[in-house]
Amino acid sequence: MLSTGALRAHLLAARLAGPVATSREESLRSYRLFAARDPRVLLGLDPRGGWAQPELLRLMADKCGVSADPAHVSGPDVIDPERTLAGLDAFARRLREAALARAPVLFGTGHPHRLLGFYADVARALSAVGCAVLTPAQGVAVDIVTRFGVRTYRLGYVRGVALVQEPGARAAGGAIGAHTHSPLPVRIALGALAQAGRPLPELVVGDHGWVCGAGQLGFPAIGLADTDDPALFVGEAEGSVSVAVPLDDGVPAEYYRPLTRYVLGRAGLTR
Structure with a gap:
């Protein structure tokens, strides 16, 4: 299993934590929009608190x-790697609980080109111990407001992970899908x-609207979130999101592989 020290070093080297590519300007803009209750950044959450900026x-x-x-x-935003590690440990504990209970699990991502592999490997590990990986409403149309x-x-599944695709698109290589914040798919x-x-x-395991949309409906939901995705952290603070892991969600897909090894090891799901 990947050690905590090795993963901390990887988080910093890959800019998953420490100074990240997400800018301070992007984060502050999201906080302003969230405080104004803009649905683009609420991600399906209906906060109970006032949450001024x-x-x-x-x-x-x-x-x-x-x-x-x-x-x-201004400048790059910063994520504390210790908070990322703590979040990944909590994420792994929830996976372990699901595995022991042979619980049905739903996976979904709004970042298919970055995070699909991470979720798919977790889905495979849970399936291997008897958890049903759910794939409902495959092919159903989803109307999403964009700019x-x-x-x-269309709602599709690649390696057990839900994503939205352009009509007629094929998930060749498991990487084709649209970036979305919408809670409508979940x-x-x-x-x-x-x-x-x-x-x-x-x-429910995922990001963006998959986590907030499910959590708002009362389903246990865990996921990954960047500094410009405050909804997941508000949801965690208010109890509607079970775990929100802070990290940069836009680095190359291969940089998340050590995180997969770490959480599966912590969850007791490696062979």
Whole structure:
């Protein structure tokens, strides 16, 4: 199993933590939009608290390690690797609980070109110990509001992980899918399971709207989030999201492989 020290070094070298590619300007803009209840950054969450921007900045400093100084308005943002490690340990514990319970699990990502491999390897490990990896509503149309207007996608699955695709797209090589923050895909997937009377997930694993949308509906949800995704950390603070792991969610896909080894080792899911 990858050691904590080795993973910490990798997080910093790959810029998954420490100074990251996400800029301070991007993060502060997201906090302003979240405080204004802009659905683009709420990701399906309906926060109970007021979460004005100063309060949100303090939360993100606590959860991620970003600067709490409101006068710091430019440059790269920063994630504390110790908080990332703690988040990954909590993530692994939830995977271990699901594995022991042989729980049905739903995986979904809005970052298929970056994070698909991470989730797919976790899905495979859970399936190997008897967890049902759910794939509901495959091929169903999803109308998502984008900056280009409403676009229709299809809900698809690659290696057990849900994503949205352009109509007619093939998941060649397991990497084709659209980047999205929308909670609509997870709502459609969960609704299809309920309508069919099939078992519902006892854990949802993913990012963006997959985690917040599921958590808002009361499903245990864990996932990864960058410093410009405050919704997951607000959800964790309020109890609707079980685990939010702070890290850069936009680095090359291969940089997440050591994280996979680490969480599967911690969860007791390696052979």
